[in-house]
Amino acid sequence: MTNDDFRQKFEQHRKEIAVTDDADDLDKPVTRAELHGRKEPSAKKKQKAGKATGKKKRPKGSTLINTLLILFMLIPISLFIYVYKFYDPIEGGSAAELEQNLEIETSIAGDGAEPPEEASAIADQEEKQKLEEQKQQEDQQKIEEQKKLEEQKKLEEQKKLEEQKRLEEQKKQEEQKRLAEQQRIEEQKRKEEQARIAEQKKREEQERQEKEKQQASRGSHTVQPGETLYRISVNIYGSGDGVEKIKRANGLSSNEISVGQTLIIP
Template sequence: MGKQNYRDAIEKDRQEVSVLGNAAASRIAQRKAVKEKPKKTKSALLTTLFFLFILIPVSILIYVAFFYEPNDTLTANPSSDQVSLESPIPDAPLVPVVTEEEDSEESAAAEKAEAAKAAEEKEEAAEKEATEKEAADKLAQQEAEKTAAAKEQAQKEQAEKEAAQAEAERERQRAEAERQKEQAAAEQKKQETPAAPVAASKTHTVQSGETLYRIAVNTYGSAGASAGVEKIKAANGLNSNEITVGSTLVLP
């Protein structure tokens, strides 16, 4: 009985050890599986990237070498904003989208449009130049008319001034002539006036130191000396009171 129990205990312990060993082995296997899984995933990703980087350039080279044609045309529908790229279908005859004749017509149309535009610009420039020239000519004409009017006004004022000066000079000459005429008439009248008759004995020879006033005092007295001086001057045609020694005076 005691041996049997002992065996049972040993068997039980062995089973527990076996279970623990299996559990430990299972955990180790799981850890290895976890460690190996990222490695496999990483290796698969690298392989995929490697093939992608190799296959993409090779695919492009194959397309360019065997399928790409430089006559691919870019067409646009003028009634829409969509643009589509038309490529020739493989194993089908290539049909050029634009022929040489159409290209020539388009070039001719473009040249014609450019020529028309250049002609229009030239015409506009000529019209603008003509308008500017007309405005400049009009301005110059206005300036010339203004200058001519100012010059004419200045000449008119100068002529009026000269005419006024000439009229003043003629008036002065006319007044001078009138004055001279009156003076000549007075002289002539004076010469034509007959002298009052005097007695032959009423003469006097001027002596040294005598004056006209002294002679008048001696002849007419002190009261009539002044009037006597005028009488003696009038009778002898004297213009002043000066007399010459030895001259003969008529005493009226």
């Protein structure tokens, strides 16, 4: 007997307890058949009993359906909350790539699995290739650094040459200025010297002309035998005081004179 049959039998033999104010119903005796439930209920009572049973208890199938509906409603809500709060597209993409790479490596390892020796040789070769590439990169970097140092050195040397050239040019200009100033000073000195010499010559010429004038105005005397400066001074000036004048006029340093010598008489 199934659960539904048992439930149906139970509902058929169940009696409702009714509380009424009717004294006839309370005083009415209950028959034996009604007491022990042997009397079969009518079709109308069965229908009412079935409706009452459906209203009072729900079958288990409806509960399961309700549970599933609630779950199906909660799943989209949970996904929405997760995406809105916790989902990161970058992390999701990285995880997807990692999983894809893992699947590819797994498939490659599973499809073409090689013996351990060959795998070790391949790994060594790859490691060697990586080391060579790394060495090439380091060498290339060293070459580039060396080129940079050489270029920097060339620039520094060029700057030094330009600075040296500038200093030499400046020194040359200063030397030219100094020489020009020196030439100007020398030329000025030369002109001053020429002017001084010309002035001296002019003065000497004036003195000579003055002497000639004096000689022409005062005359001259030719020394005769037996004459001395003192005697000539006494004859001309009347005393011996004119000796020094005669000596100065003729440029004599002593009193000695010779016969026939022409003396200027001042």
